[in-house]
Amino acid sequence: MNPNASAPSSSQAHAPASGILAFLLDRGFKRTHALVCLLREMAADPHPRTLAEWGDCPSLQERSGVTLYRLMLKLEQAGVVRRVNLGERAQCFQLLLTGPAPDYLVCTSCGGLEQVETPPEVRVLEDNLARKTGWKTVRHELEFFGVCPSCAENSDATVQSMNL
Amino acid sequence: MNPNASAPSSSQAHAPASGILAFLLDRGFKRTHALVCLLREMAADPHPRTLAEWGDCPSLQERSGVTLYRLMLKLEQAGVVRRVNLGERAQCFQLLLTGPAPDYLVCTSCGGLEQVETPPEVRVLEDNLARKTGWKTVRHELEFFGVCPSCAENSDATVQSMNL
């Protein structure tokens, strides 16, 4: 393995899962079934999912949860996958395909997701932190939480009917 | 209980734990030992800590973890406490004393914290989301992750000595 290789740049990152696979093979990963399937599934759906959810993908159902867990850790270390906290009990993972990782608006009622454009200022602050404060490898995580319109309606209805 | 009372405004929020206690009593909380001690401890250290860590405070050591857990949930519901994900397995809680909740720069190596000023643009975006998209009660969570200068040094030393 070559732990000093850097993660695929965003130009490579736009390539499909095969580009990432090549990068990983370069780093010493073996071209195993689990790896190939997981990358394919994660490339097919760029949104964050829990380990259990990824394991439910058809091509991954025969894989044990432990395997996915360890594989995901390695992918995270390799900089190919990121971990996101979306307020669920379990953490979510998503493939980093398109350069800068997206931020999300999360419905605390139904768990629905909506992608949000990262405010440029956050990126600037991130760069400044890295340059000015001596912190290394700075990344950010930004989530907005709220109740989506459709859940809000239902909730109003509930409040009325229950006279809360 | 009066679930419709709103959380203490930031003008009240600057008051010590006693102001918050009054607010909670108003909402139907009972002035119990656990509540008083927890508020005091949380007011004494405004930084986020896990349930276990709060439970380690001298005045709370005889309290059961379950009690703290349920109390914390109630405080969160009452809007007096917020929950933060700092990348640890356990979630952290902190008292909301000073109006807008602070954001953090977290060291992924030693777990150290440094407070970061929230970019105004994030607040603006938050407000816009609430006004323009129909989402209710929007809040945000923003964390920066990296390796703090002192951990970076140690890590360099390790790399050199281990010849990695």
Added chain:
DNA sequence: GTAATTGCAAATACTTTGCCACGTA
């Protein structure tokens, strides 16, 4: 052949609920 990967089983950690005793208003 060698070293990474895999799966089973089990340990660990954190969260959550049920039930009854207790304390506060």
Added chain:
DNA sequence: TACGTGGCAAAGTATTTGCAATTAC
């Protein structure tokens, strides 16, 4: 007294490790 609160025990869920069998190179 009435109802919120406290604690014990236990269940539920997620994460993590050990070890032996397997697989890719």
